[in-house]
Every structure is written in C-alpha cells, then in structure tokens.
Amino acid sequence: MKVAEHIKNLKPYQGGKPIEELKRELGIEGKIIKLASNENPLGPSKKAQEAIKEAASGVNLYPDGDCYYLKGKLSKRLGVERGNIIFGNGSDELIELLYRAFATGEDDEILYCYPTFVEYKIIGMSFNKKLVELPLKDFSYDIDKLLENINKNTRIIFLNTPNNPTGTIIKKSDIERVISAKEEDTLIVIDEAYYEYAIAEDDYEELLELYKHEGVILLRTFSKAYGLAGLRIGYGIANEEIIDYLNRVRPPFNVNSVAQAAALAALDDDEHIKKSVESNKRGKEFLYREFERLGIKYVKTYSNFILFDVGEDADSVYNKLLKKGIIVRSMSGYGYRTMLRVTIGTMDENEMFIGGLREVLNV
Ligand SMILES: Cc1ncc(COP(=O)(O)O)c(C=O)c1O
Incomplete structure (x- = not known):
C-alpha cells in the first residue's frame, strides 16, 4: 500500500481500556476512578x-x-x-x-x-x-x-x-x-x-x-x-x-x-453548570490543601484538572495508582518526567485519589 511518510510516522491514538476490562486485568475488586480526561464527575444534567x-x-x-x-x-x-x-x-x-x-x-x-x-x-x-x-x-x-x-x-x-x-x-x-x-x-x-x-x-x-x-x-x-x-x-x-x-x-x-x-x-440547565463549577472549586481547594500538606508541588489551575509534581518517575507512580484503581495521566510523554495530571473529581474520588497517592509515595 502506498502511504505517505508523514502518515507512516503517525502513532495511532491509544485510548484507555474500558473500566470493566481494566478491573479484570488488574484483579481490582473495589471501585475504579477515572480522573484522566477532564470530564465532569457529576455527569450530564x-x-x-x-x-x-x-x-x-x-x-x-x-x-x-x-x-x-x-x-x-x-x-x-x-x-x-x-x-x-x-x-x-x-x-x-x-x-x-x-x-x-x-x-x-x-x-x-x-x-x-x-x-x-x-x-x-x-x-x-x-x-x-x-x-x-x-x-x-x-x-x-x-x-x-x-x-x-x-x-x-x-x-x-x-x-x-x-x-x-x-x-x-x-x-x-x-x-x-x-x-x-x-x-x-x-x-x-x-x-x-x-x-x-x-x-x-x-x-x-x-x-x-x-x-x-x-x-x-x-x-x-x-x-x-x-x-x-x-x-x-x-x-x-x-x-x-x-x-x-x-x-x-x-x-x-x-x-x-x-x-x-x-x-x-x-443550555437550559444553568443550575447544573453552577453545581458542577462549585463542586470543582471545593475539590480544587481540597486537593490544594492536601498537596500542600504532603509537600507536593502543583500548578494553580483555572480548570478542572491539576498538574502536580511527585518528584519521582511519573510513569511508575501512574502504574502504582492504576493498580489501586485510580486512573490519572502521566505527563512524562510531554517531557514532564515527574509530573502527573489529575482531573478534579467528586469529593469521594478526590479523597480516594489522595489516599492512594499517599500510599504510593509513602507520605
Ligand atoms: C484544550 C482542549 N481543547 C479541545 C478539547 C477537545 O474537546 P472535545 O471533546 O470538544 O473534542 C480538549 C479535550 O480534552 C481540550 O483539553
């Protein structure tokens, strides 16, 4: 098949596995949380x-x-x-x-x-x-x-x-x-x-x-x-x-x-947007507080995700979190070798993420 060089050099997008499949593969019994793609954790209106x-x-x-x-x-x-x-x-x-x-x-x-x-x-x-x-x-x-x-x-x-x-x-x-x-x-x-x-x-x-x-x-x-x-x-x-x-x-x-x-x-449900934004603000303040308590550096965000620095190999932290059923995004592919990005979730999800992170980092 004749294909242009620039197409040959492309890497197909690697989508995440379905949550159920991941559960099976990793042998996770409990809950899995996906805080990797900056979606609204409250769902649609x-x-x-x-x-x-x-x-x-x-x-x-x-x-x-x-x-x-x-x-x-x-x-x-x-x-x-x-x-x-x-x-x-x-x-x-x-x-x-x-x-x-x-x-x-x-x-x-x-x-x-x-x-x-x-x-x-x-x-x-x-x-x-x-x-x-x-x-x-x-x-x-x-x-x-x-x-x-x-x-x-x-x-x-x-x-x-x-x-x-x-x-x-x-x-x-x-x-x-x-x-x-x-x-x-x-x-x-x-x-x-x-x-x-x-x-x-x-x-x-x-x-x-x-x-x-x-x-x-x-x-x-x-x-x-x-x-x-x-x-x-x-x-x-x-x-x-x-x-x-x-x-x-x-x-x-x-x-x-x-x-x-x-x-x-x-568009007719402003209340849902208001609730989503407020939940995000509360989640953000919680995560900032926890990061500070744990001595983890982070970048102040205007969005529904936070970039943070674990001071060690991000891919390894990502994999350890994954085994605990916590899916975030490693930023090593962007050249941020020790950084990850987490989507701000519901308070339950944020707490589970911080709990998992503390265990992985031993802090
Ligand atoms: C900055 C930015 N622009 C665009 C998009 C794409 O959004 P959509 O779902 O509308 O294609 C994203 C999704 O993550 C994004 O982060």
Whole structure:
C-alpha cells in the first residue's frame, strides 16, 4: 500500500481500556476512578438525560445538518448571529476542519506553546504541517517568544486558555498583542474548552468579543462542564467568512441528533453548570490543601484538572495508582518526567485519589 511518510510516522491514538476490562486485568475488586480526561464527575444534567431518551426514537432520521434549534439558542445566549457559529463532532473536529480549510499551503507553519492540547500537534502531523512548538514559560504560554516566531508562513496560532495540561491562562491583553502582530492570513484559534470553569474565577477575562477580529476563532465545548463528552459536540465562534469556509469542508451530518438534543437541553440547565463549577472549586481547594500538606508541588489551575509534581518517575507512580484503581495521566510523554495530571473529581474520588497517592509515595 502506498502511504505517505508523514502518515507512516503517525502513532495511532491509544485510548484507555474500558473500566470493566481494566478491573479484570488488574484483579481490582473495589471501585475504579477515572480522573484522566477532564470530564465532569457529576455527569450530564438531568434535563440533558431526558432529552437524550426522547431523541432516541428519532435516530432513524439523519440529523439536522445545520443544528438549527441549537444554533438559535446558542446565538441568543452568546449575543452573536447564527452565521457566527459552527458546531463540530467535538471541538476536536473543528480543529481538524480549521487545518483542512486554512492550512493548505506547502510552507504553512502552525505555531503554539507546548505542552498544550496534543491534538494541535497530532492533527498537524496528519496534514504534514511544519509545527513550531515553543516551550511554555513557568507552565504558561510565552507570548513574547510567540510574537518573535510569527512570520509570513504562520497559518494557524493555537492559544489554549486555560491551557491543558497546565491549567494556566493567557491574559486578554496578551491575546490582543498576538492579534495585532499576526500576518493578514494568519488564523488565531482561542481554545476555551474549559471556559465554564475558568469564567467562575475572579480574574478570568471574558474573551468572546475577540471573535469580531479578522482571523480569530474561539472554540468551546459541551464535553467538559456540560458533561456531554461521550456525545461529541463542540462549537466555534468567528466572523461569517471563517464560518462559511469551515462549512464548506464540514461533513454534512457531523453532529448527531442525540448530541444536538442533549446540548439544547443542557443550555437550559444553568443550575447544573453552577453545581458542577462549585463542586470543582471545593475539590480544587481540597486537593490544594492536601498537596500542600504532603509537600507536593502543583500548578494553580483555572480548570478542572491539576498538574502536580511527585518528584519521582511519573510513569511508575501512574502504574502504582492504576493498580489501586485510580486512573490519572502521566505527563512524562510531554517531557514532564515527574509530573502527573489529575482531573478534579467528586469529593469521594478526590479523597480516594489522595489516599492512594499517599500510599504510593509513602507520605
Ligand atoms: C484544550 C482542549 N481543547 C479541545 C478539547 C477537545 O474537546 P472535545 O471533546 O470538544 O473534542 C480538549 C479535550 O480534552 C481540550 O483539553
């Protein structure tokens, strides 16, 4: 089979095993907790669950390819026109569509600081793009360095705020500096997957109005605070020209009907978001306190996960936690050899995680 070198060099995504399978393999009798993918531990809103059940009887029909009702509700909610919104099969798909629509030149460069959301890199590699990865500074985007690296070939700049996996944010004034400095044909992607958690913090600035700039798109998702990761639905907000081009490369039925119904109902359940954000805050304070008590360094987060430093081999700590039924994420693959990332769970999960960690680290 003739396959391009850059495709041969890709490594397939290694998904985690189903929890039941893991239990069997590791011989774990008790509970398993998954704190590895920054999902909402409270689950989806009850209203969304009802809508999912109702939508089930209609899945013989193709979904509404335009997400008509959802777009209407979201546009009112955000105060933007329908033409400024696009939905994707998760914001993952929108990242891919951005590459497909806008990074079509041979010399195109993709610019971001790293570690960040790894899909910018994986999708970029699948499109054989030149990836310009700059190191984070103190776990945060290094905007001065980023500005120095913008050139006429820079096609997409990914700004992730809060940044996964570090939880740090980029100041609005810094994003504005990037917008002012960019070349005319550069697209700036402001990925706010964790927006609902971040905006609950006093010093997180609302960035929505930045979509009005030429060449800027904001990405948000229903996968995190809304608790709908399994249904795959995210959205982008940009000027009509960008949305129009994205629609040209978008598969016609990219967002399934159950996801649309669930997201529509979830938008009506502000109480669930409030509860989720409050639970996250309590969990975060608990984990900060425990980390401090145990002398474990961590990075202050604006999100629903925390990056922490165990001062010893992260993979080994990861495996020992796994044997106790606690699934977190080792950051060794990002070059953080002694760091792991934990999703903030329910209080029971947080306590089980800290208990397991204390045993593994002997502290
Ligand atoms: C920063 C960031 N962007 C995008 C995504 C993708 O989210 P979705 O489930 O909407 O594809 C994630 C998921 O972890 C993320 O962390």
